[in-house]
Amino acid sequence: MIEDIILKLKGINGISTKTAEKILFDLISNDKLDDLTEVIAMINSDLSLCDKCFFxxxxxxxxxxxxxxxxxxxxxxxxxxxxxxxxxxxxxxxxxxxxxxxxxxxxxxxxxxxxxxxxxxxxxxxxxxxxxxxxxxxxxxxxxxxxxxxxxxxxxxxxxxxxxxxxxxxxxxxxxxxxxxxxxxx
Missing domain, CATH: 3.40.1360.10 (Dna Topoisomerase Vi A Subunit; Chain: A, domain 2)
Structure with missing residues (x-):
């Protein structure tokens, strides 16, 4: 399961295997999952791509x-x-x-x-x-x-x-x- 999560994090542009590992272990050890969940919810509800300029x-x-x-x-x-x-x-x-x-x-x-x-x-x-x-x-x-x-x-x-x-x-x-x-x- 850890390898699957690291692989998914590596799919984000600019994130290497080492960085993915650091992110995962920091999220787990520092109890930051709620913050990440909140950020993802904000992205889902408040951000989208403009269909005209793609910003x-x-x-x-x-x-x-x-x-x-x-x-x-x-x-x-x-x-x-x-x-x-x-x-x-x-x-x-x-x-x-x-x-x-x-x-x-x-x-x-x-x-x-x-x-x-x-x-x-x-x-x-x-x-x-x-x-x-x-x-x-x-x-x-x-x-x-x-x-x-x-x-x-x-x-x-x-x-x-x-x-x-x-x-x-x-x-x-x-x-x-x-x-x-x-x-x-x-």
């Missing part, structure tokens, strides 16, 4: 799509919800689209594996599409794929400025660097 809705409201003070002419495309959360903490004032990952040939994540069609169908409503992918090979491949798909449309496509460290992921970029990257995009 998180909190109490059925998307902080991007349902906000009246957002600039509806800009769309920032990110790979993950975590990246979208990071963007939400910056001074970016436009809308967002969560792609659900990046093209990664080594992991067999091909363009058909990601929902580019929902992105392509949304972009006609925007003057600018900002690509905010990680500065990794996968992020560059994904950006180039989107640029090629949007080349026939009369939409300005920009990428975050390369002031962000190469090889870094959005999750580890501080707000000031992220704000500068938006400001200096080209």
């Amino acid at each position: 998180v809705r909190e109490n059925k409201k998307c902080i991007f799509c349902d906000a009246n003070d957002r600039n509806n002419s800009k769309l920032c495309v990110v790979a993950t919800i975590a990246d979208g959360f990071r963007i939400s903490k910056s001074k970016y004032d436009g809308l967002i689209h969560v792609l659900g990952g990046e093209i990664d040939l080594r992991k067999n994540i091909l363009p058909d594996s990601l929902d580019f069609n929902s992105l392509i169908s949304r972009v006609n409503n925007f003057k600018e599409v900002i690509l905010a992918f990680n500065y990794t090979i996968e992020g560059e491949v994904t950006s180039n794929y989107i640029i090629k798909r949007l080349s026939t449309k009369k939409i300005k496509v920009t990428k975050l400025a390369k002031g962000m460290p190469v090889g870094n992921v959005l999750d580890y970029v501080d707000e000031t660097t992220l704000n500068d990257a938006f400001k200096n995009r080209k």
